[in-house]
């Protein structure tokens with residue numbers, strides 16, 4: 302079988318996402334809304350498993366991190382102080398021929414002349430700054446006094462609540478505040494499926510430390526984050542930590558890594574790990590007039606902590622997980638003839654459904670009853686799917702295609718009809734190797750829990 306090209310592979314992934322209910326276009330029946338996506342029954346599980354695992358390793362398994370959940374709407378003063386109102390912009394040009402608005406860095410250049418990538422037109426306006434924040438109004442009037450923005454990053458809520466969280470958590474430096482939530486950017490060219498969206502989710506940690514330790518924590522968090530991606534099933538070879546060059550870093554950052562992934566459409570950023578110095582807290586202290594200093598009990602000194610920020614995109618990581626998992630191999634059909642099998646090889650930790658349970662035949666009541674008993678046995682521990690329709694091989698294929706790592710089949714041996722020694726045992730099938738083992742029903746919860754956690 303010849304390997305599909307990268308663009309064919311991406312087309313197949315987008316089509317699978319819709320066909321099996323991972324990701325749909327937002328407002329599809331009205332023609333869609335560019336840059337916005339809805340997650341279907343399987344997509345929402347995958348996303349939730351990713352966020353839960355991030356929260357587990359970044360918050361629950363650490364003594365030095367606590368969480369918070371800030372509001373999406375904040376006082377406009379926040380966005381003035383952070384610099385977003387003045388500088389969170391992309392340089393844009395308009396094509397006078399086809400009227401397209403384009404990012405200045407995405408124009409094509411032929412023989413030194415910039416051209417519109419849509420129509421090839423050369424009649425372009427000079428670049429102008431276009432703010433990426435969505436405006437909205439609070440209350441009944443729609444004027445300057447009621448203007449604010451949908452947050453373009455979750456981080457600012459953490460900075461402005463720094464003092465409150467510090468006081469209630471009684472943490473000492475270094476410590477972090479973590480948050481997962483929606484962010485909005487009026488991206489001019491949303492593209493590559495969900496990669497660049499207008500509404501998306503971020504998983505951000507602001508890790509506060511002393512100035513002299515900033516560079517060390519930057520490297521520490523880069524390594525931790527690479528490990529995280531490996532632990533959710535992304536091969537290290539497909540991940541890259543790019544040192545962002547001085548001229549491309551934010552002016553206040555002393556060091557930034559971009560963690561990139563080899564998507565079918567090219568190597569692109571999954572996460573930024575940035576040493577933001579004391580810029581954000583200093584800006585908010587200056588603008589609000591409220592102290593955001595840390596008091597060091599030992600040295601009796603007061604100072605503004607520095608911060609290292611690993612900031613990951615939920616939607617981009619979900620897309621990377623699907624791209625990484627997508628695989629076509631060959632497997633025998635019911636009659637032993639080889640056929641193409643589509644399989645999502647998700648790490649069991651993040652796969653939407655952990656185990657599917659099948660009675661061998663749907664019209665044999667004792668098989669159905671036993672299968673339903675097993676579903677009830679497993680449900681407190683994991684998300685389980687029951688399926689009794691179609692030939693067993695077809696049922697396996699349907700689960701392979703959505704990445705379910707384990708399949709349990711209840712057969713006549715389970716009922717003890719053929720061999721009493723096999724009574725109350727089932728076959729446990731592994732998605733990737735397609736191998737089957739015979740295990741006692743009572744051991745299923747512990748076997749499966751140890752393989753999915």
Ligand code: GAP
Pocket residue numbers: 453454455456486488495496497498499501503505570571572573610612613614615616617
């Ligand atoms: N607080 C820092 C911050 O927001 P960023 O590099 O602009 O930094 C962090 O964003 C991450 O958020 C990115 O690495 C990416 O994963 C995700 N992200 C940013 N813009 C996005 C968009 N338009 N669509 C999807 N994800 C996006």
